[in-house]
Amino acid sequence: MKTWxxxxxxxxxxxxxxxxxxxxxxxxxxxxSETTFIAxxxxxxxxxxxxxxILSIGALKIFNGRIDTGNTLELHLSQTHFNPKTVPIHGIIxxxxxxxxxxxxxxxxxxxxxxxxxxxxxxxxxxxSMINAALIRNxxxxxxxxxxxxxxxxxxxxxxxxxIDRDRSYSLDEVAEKLNIALKDRHTAPGDAYITALIFxxxxxxxxxxxxxxxxxxxxxx
Amino acid sequence: MKNTIAVRIAxxxxxxxxxxxxxxAELDRISREITVQYNIKGxxxxxxxxxxxxxxxFLQQGAVEIFQTNDSASITLDRCDExxxxxxxxxxxxxxxxxxxxxxxECILYLIPIEVFSPMIxxxxxxxxxxxxxxxxxxxxxxxxxxGKSADPADHPSSSLPPDLHELKTVNYSKRLISxxxxxxxxxxxxxxNTEKVGSVVIVxxxxxIGIVTDKDIRVKIASGSWDIHTAVKDIMNSPVxxxxxxxxxxxAHLAMMKHGISHLCITQDGTPNTRAIGMVSEHDLIVSxxxxxxxxxxxxxxxxxxxxxxxxxxxVMHLLEQYMESNLPMTHVSxxxxxxxxxxIKKCIELSLAKMPAAPPCxxxxxxxxxxxxxxQLLHTDQDNAIVFEDQPLETYKDTxxxxxxxxxxxxxxxxxxxxxxxxADMMAGNPKWCMSETQWKEQFTSxxxxxxxxxILLCQVFFDYDISYGTLSLxxxxxxxxxxxxxxxxxxISNLAKSAxxxxxxxxxxxxxxxxxxxxxxxxxxxxxxALIPITDAxxxxxxxxxxxxxxxxxxxxxxxxxLEPNNRDLFLSASYATKVLLKFRTRQGLMNNDNGRYIDLxxxxxxxxxxxxxxxxxxxxxxxxIKLRYKLVNFL
Numbered sequence: 001m002k003t004w005x006x007x008x009x010x011x012x013x014x015x016x017x018x019x020x021x022x023x024x025x026x027x028x029x030x031x032x033s034e035t036t037f038i039a040x041x042x043x044x045x046x047x048x049x050x051x052x053x054i055l056s057i058g059a060l061k062i063f064n065g066r067i068d069t070g071n072t073l074e075l076h077l078s079q080t081h082f083n084p085k086t087v088p089i090h091g092i093i094x095x096x097x098x099x100x101x102x103x104x105x106x107x108x109x110x111x112x113x114x115x116x117x118x119x120x121x122x123x124x125x126x127x128x129s130m131i132n133a134a135l136i137r138n139x140x141x142x143x144x145x146x147x148x149x150x151x152x153x154x155x156x157x158x159x160x161x162x163x164i165d166r167d168r169s170y171s172l173d174e175v176a177e178k179l180n181i182a183l184k185d186r187h188t189a190p191g192d193a194y195i196t197a198l199i200f201x202x203x204x205x206x207x208x209x210x211x212x213x214x215x216x217x218x219x220x221x222x
Numbered sequence: 223m224k225n226t227i228a229v230r231i232a233x234x235x236x237x238x239x240x241x242x243x244x245x246x247a248e249l250d251r252i253s254r255e256i257t258v259q260y261n262i263k264g265x266x267x268x269x270x271x272x273x274x275x276x277x278x279x280f281l282q283q284g285a286v287e288i289f290q291t292n293d294s295a296s297i298t299l300d301r302c303d304e305x306x307x308x309x310x311x312x313x314x315x316x317x318x319x320x321x322x323x324x325x326x327x328e329c330i331l332y333l334i335p336i337e338v339f340s341p342m343i344x345x346x347x348x349x350x351x352x353x354x355x356x357x358x359x360x361x362x363x364x365x366x367x368x369x370g371k372s373a374d375p376a377d378h379p380s381s382s383l384p385p386d387l388h389e390l391k392t393v394n395y396s397k398r399l400i401s402x403x404x405x406x407x408x409x410x411x412x413x414x415x416n417t418e419k420v421g422s423v424v425i426v427x428x429x430x431x432i433g434i435v436t437d438k439d440i441r442v443k444i445a446s447g448s449w450d451i452h453t454a455v456k457d458i459m460n461s462p463v464x465x466x467x468x469x470x471x472x473x474x475a476h477l478a479m480m481k482h483g484i485s486h487l488c489i490t491q492d493g494t495p496n497t498r499a500i501g502m503v504s505e506h507d508l509i510v511s512x513x514x515x516x517x518x519x520x521x522x523x524x525x526x527x528x529x530x531x532x533x534x535x536x537x538x539v540m541h542l543l544e545q546y547m548e549s550n551l552p553m554t555h556v557s558x559x560x561x562x563x564x565x566x567x568i569k570k571c572i573e574l575s576l577a578k579m580p581a582a583p584p585c586x587x588x589x590x591x592x593x594x595x596x597x598x599x600q601l602l603h604t605d606q607d608n609a610i611v612f613e614d615q616p617l618e619t620y621k622d623t624x625x626x627x628x629x630x631x632x633x634x635x636x637x638x639x640x641x642x643x644x645x646x647x648a649d650m651m652a653g654n655p656k657w658c659m660s661e662t663q664w665k666e667q668f669t670s671x672x673x674x675x676x677x678x679x680i681l682l683c684q685v686f687f688d689y690d691i692s693y694g695t696l697s698l699x700x701x702x703x704x705x706x707x708x709x710x711x712x713x714x715x716x717i718s719n720l721a722k723s724a725x726x727x728x729x730x731x732x733x734x735x736x737x738x739x740x741x742x743x744x745x746x747x748x749x750x751x752x753x754x755a756l757i758p759i760t761d762a763x764x765x766x767x768x769x770x771x772x773x774x775x776x777x778x779x780x781x782x783x784x785x786x787x788l789e790p791n792n793r794d795l796f797l798s799a800s801y802a803t804k805v806l807l808k809f810r811t812r813q814g815l816m817n818n819d820n821g822r823y824i825d826l827x828x829x830x831x832x833x834x835x836x837x838x839x840x841x842x843x844x845x846x847x848x849x850x851i852k853l854r855y856k857l858v859n860f861l
Contacts, residue, residue: 065259065261066258066259066333067227067258069225069228069253069254069255069256069257069258070256070257072227074224074225098224178645180636188226194227194230205260205261209262
């Protein structure tokens with residue numbers, strides 16, 4: 001038993017992980033306008049990092065103010081764990097009529113898609129933690145990408161004033177409404193990822209009128 | 223593979239031409255290849271002479287100006303709104319753009335690849351026709367073509383047309399002709415008018431117009447009891463019909479209506495009743511087509527039924543403002559007219575939102591405009607500040623009532639945003655639950671602000687001294703106003719704190735009398751006209767007038783005029799402050815119109831020497847006024 005365990009430890013990581021690590025080691029381009037970002041959103045069975053699982057993920061690439069609809073990622077996971085409480089929120093049921101994949105396949109496709117691109121998400125820490133939990137379950141290290149939270153970014157742009165509760169958190173709906181973004185397809189992972197991407201684009205250009213902001217400075221802004 | 227975002231894009235496209243002509247499979251294919259692009263205001267999308275891109279543009283949100291540059295002057299050719307196509311050149315002949323495109327607002331664009339779209343046009347002549355028409359409307363000014371078929375003039379600012387030439391333009395008549403047979407009863411005619419929402423119906427026989435019945439006839443002949451509602455329309459119709467050819471000009475149409483004392487003209491193929499009726503011109507159509515006259519604009523605003531229409535009218539309002547500024551009209555006049563137009567717009571937004579609410583308001587309420595609109599000084603599209611006060615509620619219904627008004631206010635805030643009035647960055651808007659309260663709550667809130675005059679509370683109070691009722695029950699607002707005055711009287715400390723804050727704003731000039739520029743942030747090296755000049759002069763006026771307990775004068779320069787009257791010994795100073803306010807306001811408006819923004823920041827390089835001297839003179843007045851405040855409120859030892 002013990003030897004099996006040790007061998008497991010010494011085992012090399014799968015190829016897709018090595019490829020991911022390889023891409024992470026590459027430097028990000030200097031300017032925001034030259035950098036590809038990934039906007040993503042996950043739908044989960046609940047909010048417990050241990051108990052709950054990712055149901056689906058939507059991700060898309062942003063490059064210099066553009067979103068390419070042909071190059072998006074939409075994955076649905078087959079479920080071993082099922083929490084009926086969250087079905088009314090996002091309408092994902094246990095017997096779906098679309099193709100589902102295993103958690104391992106999900107990780108492989110996701111890592112291949114994101115590469116070294118900084119990840120943008122609203123309340124990013126939750127999505128990242130859920131993905132990391134999946135990685136750990138599959139005996140892999142956690143994500144290495146830079147993470148950019150649109151909620152923190154939005155708050156950064158508000159006036160510093162005591163009228164505004166600094167500790168308040170802003171939901172995706174609230175921020176989208178303030179920025180005049182139409183709320184369709186809420187509560188589907190790709191729909192939310194798209195809204196997150198638009199939020200990012202609007203906030204980015206607010207700070208960077210002539211597209212000269214450095215990627216490093218942007219990541220420091222949140 | 224499933225692609226939710228592509229489905230969503232297809233969903234949006236399918237209600238716009240030419241995409242509605244595509245099959246679902248084609249639509250699906252094209253939406254999977256689309257790139258979504260976000261641009262901020264004022265970015266060039268392509269320029270005249272640039273090599274063609276491999277896609278064309280669909281405007282999903284925002285506005286784009288198509289223009290051409292002739293001898294350094296740029297001429298607006300077209301203005302694209304939501305759902306319009308442009309940059310179509312690469313779809314047809316030519317490898318270089320002949321026009322330029324620039325965003326007028328922040329925009330979301332769909333870039334549609336030529337490679338995918340081109341094969342879909344192939345056999346479909348309807349699509350080809352639509353695209354050619356769009357291309358033509360992009361490349362030629364609508365105001366040069368004389369054909370009656372040119373696009374709706376209401377869509378375009380008449381800037382490229384000298385104002386007096388408007389009269390010679392052909393009328394844009396409504397091609398949706400509602401007609402009925404002569405044997406129809408008046409009752410079913412009235413039903414037809416209701417369902418079609420028209421004010422007149424043409425009575426036809428063999429497609430030829432033989433009579434016309436208007437709202438007025440129903441009122442005069444039926445409602446008065448002279449005729450029964452089951453009468454056939456032929457007995458009450460006006461005959462013969464006054465007919466004109468499609469090429470009739472605005473001036474002609476006006477004269478014809480005046481001459482015959484009527485409000486509707488029928489358009490027939492050759493202008494006689496002997497050819498087919500093809501359209502109708504109403505007095506209202508003429509009014510709407512008239513560009514820049516405040517009377518017409520007000521009428522158009524009150525008649526609008528959609529935010530989209532309001533948006534078009536708002537553009538004309540801005541154009542009117544531009545003309546006023548160019549012709550150097552007195553600021554008093556300009557600000558009054560713009561106030562009325564803004565006020566009408568706000569009222570309309572509230573009416574439209576109210577109509578969309580599931581129920582009528584549960585009790586009396588009032589919509590208050592605060593800040594610059596409250597002071598009747600909002601000329602440009604600046605931030606919106608507003609609040610709702612409603613009647614006191616018993617505890618059990620309070621929650622629902624509060625919720626109702628917050629929902630209403632959010633809808634109104636959103637409409638105003640769409641018209642270009644940005645959200646208040648400090649969230650001082652009626653849609654914020656804290657700014658939508660009952661009368662007593664407001665009073666309590668106010669008392670607590672006055673009792674604890676710290677910096678924030680003073681700021682909040684200041685906003686509330688400049689209020690104006692935009693909609694609803696006046697008595698609610700008045701009682702709030704009285705309460706404010708009464709409370710302040712009891713707390714003298716509040717006034718001295720207010721005075722302190724009025725002189726606290728940073729000075730506009732440095733030690734060497736140079737302009738102090740912003741040292742960092744988005745507006746680095748620009749001059750903040752609002753913070754350094756307008757706020758101090760506005761705050762000072764508010765404070766000084768409060769001392770005299772003068773209510774109902776909210777406008778800054780009117781306040782100074784009043785002060786000049788009340789304090790003869792300082793008359794000259796107050797008059798010059800009134801003048802300075804107008805000058806500063808004019809600077810801001812000019813700047814805003816030039817850059818299509820709120821005019822807050824001035825690039826000093828864009829000012830002439832003379833203008834700079836004028837500005838500095840205003841600053842001297844501000845510092846004189848601030849000296850008076852320091853003396854009067856004995857603030858010297860405070861500082």
